[in-house]
Amino acid sequence: MFDDALASLRDMFTPPFRAVLIKSLGLTLALLFLLWLGLERLAIWATTGGAHWFDGAPWLKTVVEIAAGLGLFIGLIFLIAPVALLVAGFFLDELADHVEAKIYADGRRGQAVPALASMVLAAKFSGVALLVNLLAFALWLLPGVNALIFVAANAYLFGREYFQLAAMRFLPLESARDLRRANRVTVFFAGLLIALFVATPVLNLLTPLFGVGLMARLYKRLTAASAL
Numbered sequence: 001m002f003d004d005a006l007a008s009l010r011d012m013f014t015p016p017f018r019a020v021l022i023k024s025l026g027l028t029l030a031l032l033f034l035l036w037l038g039l040e041r042l043a044i045w046a047t048t049g050g051a052h053w054f055d056g057a058p059w060l061k062t063v064v065e066i067a068a069g070l071g072l073f074i075g076l077i078f079l080i081a082p083v084a085l086l087v088a089g090f091f092l093d094e095l096a097d098h099v100e101a102k103i104y105a106d107g108r109r110g111q112a113v114p115a116l117a118s119m120v121l122a123a124k125f126s127g128v129a130l131l132v133n134l135l136a137f138a139l140w141l142l143p144g145v146n147a148l149i150f151v152a153a154n155a156y157l158f159g160r161e162y163f164q165l166a167a168m169r170f171l172p173l174e175s176a177r178d179l180r181r182a183n184r185v186t187v188f189f190a191g192l193l194i195a196l197f198v199a200t201p202v203l204n205l206l207t208p209l210f211g212v213g214l215m216a217r218l219y220k221r222l223t224a225a226s227a228l
Contacts, residue, residue, distance in 0.1 A: 001185070001218070005193050008099075008213030015097040017209060020091055028087050028205050035079055037199040046131070080198060082129035084207040091124025092165050095212040100169075103220055110169025117166065132157060151195050158211060159191020166215040169224075182220050190218050 011017055092111040100109050113121075132153040160180060167176035180187050194211045198204045 001190060001193070004190075004214055004217040004221070005210075007217065008210050011099065011117055011213045012206060012209045016101075017095070020094055020098075021206070021209060022162065024087055024091050024208050025205055028083060031083050031087070032079065035083070061142040079130070080204050082126045082208075083109075084198065084204065086122050086126040087208050089119045089126075089165075091117070091208055092118060092122075092212055093169070095209060096169055096216050097164060099213050099216040103217055112165075113165065113168050119159070121165065125157060129154070129157045151192070153198065155188055155193035157191070158194040158207075159187045161190075162194065162211040162215040163187045163190070163218065166212065166219045170219070179219075179222065186218070186222070190214055 012021065036078050085092050097109060097112075132149075135149065135153075163180050164173070164176045167179055171179065195212065196206065203210075
């Protein structure tokens with residue numbers, strides 16, 4: 001698995017991946033910027049005192065403004081995971097095609113997942129990831145617990161989503177789910193590598209490239225082992 005992870009890291013900077021890298025990074029940054037803008041406007045609205053919430057208590061307004069600033073920064077960190085998961089829906093097949101061309105000596109390729117189905121699945125799991133990360137954000141003041149929840153929840157979510165999307169290029173959805181369930185421990189630990197990737201500043205913006213490469217290789221290894 002670690003060899004697969006290292007190979008996926010190397011792939012991220014090869015010529016076939018560079019165009020996808022630019023598009024993926026651009027879209028992820030654009031979505032995060034829009035989220036930041038929306039949250040910032042919400043914080044400004046909440047601290048302008050339009051509803052006279054802070055009349056007679058200017059110190060409370062100062063506290064809320066400081067908390068809002070910190071909350072925006074911390075909140076954006078927790079939003080990277082669901083945003084990266086959503087971005088994966090746009091680039092999975094293009095990335096997977098590049099990886100499969102490299103790892104299958106016989107030139108085998110999976111079939112592209114229908115665009116609508118891919119985006120529906122990505123949106124669904126992105127929503128679940130958002131809820132899980134909001135829970136971790138709510139537990140931010142509990143040192144250790146929040147980090148454990150963040151990593152474990154994202155390991156499960158990213159492992160499940162990226163593996164199923166990679167497997168669906170070769171298998172129907174139900175068969176992809178059955179394969180994941182039969183190898184849930186292995187898929188979880190692969191997802192853990194992706195979750196640690198997500199927790200690394202700057203690198204976390206490139207999660208789709210790493211996740212697709214890792215899970216395409218994991219799918220090949222698991223199916224090759226089951227064929228023996």
